[in-house]
Amino acid sequence: AYELTAERCPYPLHLGVTEAGTERMGIIKSAIGIGSLLQRGIGDTIRVSLTADPVREVPAGFDILRALDLAPDGPQLVSCPTCGRTRIDLIRIAGEVEERLRSSGCRKAIKVAVMGCAVNGPGEAREADIGIAGGDGVGLIFRKGEILRRVPEAELVDELMKEIAQL
Template identity: 65%
Template sequence: MSRQIHVGNVPVGGGAPVTIQSMTNTRTDDVAATVEQILRLEPAGCEIIRCAVPDLAAAKAVGAIRERIHIPLVVDIHFDYKLALEAAAAGADAVRINPGNIGGEDRVKAVAAACRARNIPIRIGVNGGSLEKELLAKYGGPTPEALVESAFGHIRLLNRYDFDDICVSLKTSSVPNTIAAYRQMAAQSDYPLHVGLTEAGTPRMGVLKSAVGIGGLLALGIGDTIRVSLSADPVEEVYAARDILKVVGLRREGAELVSCPTCGRTKIDLIGLAEEVEERLKTVDKPITVAVMGCVVNGPGEARSADVGIAGGDGEGLLFRRGEIVKKVPQSQLVDELFRLIDQI
């Protein structure tokens, strides 16, 4: 089991539930836009939010943002240690930084001291696209071994200045390399791990790669907090992360949809029905399983483990609860009747 840190009031590691993170894509110095986005992410299920801090204006905005949101705020710093100091003073709950790329050791010491004084953890964010040149030369590229060696180098640098309130991430855009890096890291240390793939892509491939990479690691018991990185609205990242946690069996929250793949027996617009049900289930908080099946003969039986469901026929369908038929309704009423039944659970 990993050791535990606290990002604001949220525990990470040490047996705490795996938390969901995302990152804003607004200009951080635009406080109103950034807060508006975070307030959309919170009800979607985001539990820790990260904001880029590329300049002093962004660092100075951290306090105003933090005052208006309800989840911990992590600042993302590159190269300029003064931005980390400013953001820490402004009220950041954690700092994501690579200690090795902010200059001399006096700067690392200053950041470590500022974070230690305020009980702010540091996430060492190792990224395959920005590894140290000497490690790339040594290993011939951003291999898992190179990522892990980079992480331990940064850890030693912080430890030198009596700082050990650390979380680690080792991200690449390669699923096999990312999995291998995290497995090696988990085998060699007990630091909590922030798991994800970088540059995963658009929602279709990005969710798929993240489900395989993040889900595979979580199934092995590796990972304490996760982010699904997508070229999309950050809310979609949160929905994807929630789904991965549910599929891996780490959360039982909200509704889960099961639906059949259709076949030549299907006589209704099953795909349209499934998509409509999936969209409407996003607002359902009950931990239930909902089935959408295309065959009235086998549907109820095949989805017997579902709490509720519908099975389509020719212009009509069956509504069922735990495998037992409730009633037959016209196709046009199937979805509405399904959600009336869900409301009764």
């Protein structure tokens, strides 16, 4: 319906998924519904509606835009799935980096990678502007796949945030 309307109507189109559901499923449904249209160049405004605290709707909308490279500002976090090569508490560290980026108010349009191993991490995340990769008690900080330095695992997130501040 939106495709036909976009072809025939000169007016701005608003996108949203009505009754999307609880926070988790609502974000998934909204990302698919809104994102698939935006990817085809359809839509001018969006609204994410969740059965959750309404404050969660705006960040979800920005996350959808960032995932499509349509948001002009704000960091995008990428991280690898855990596997047998993971040498750090990747789930905790990725969550901490995500929270620190959010709470810092960082508006830089950067891609930040959190990778589980130092062997493949920097290469797999070479498109990231900045990132970290875990090791056995020591991690790497890298930029565009190039290793900058090694730091103790306990200091990895703090050092990453310092690097981000300097970008």
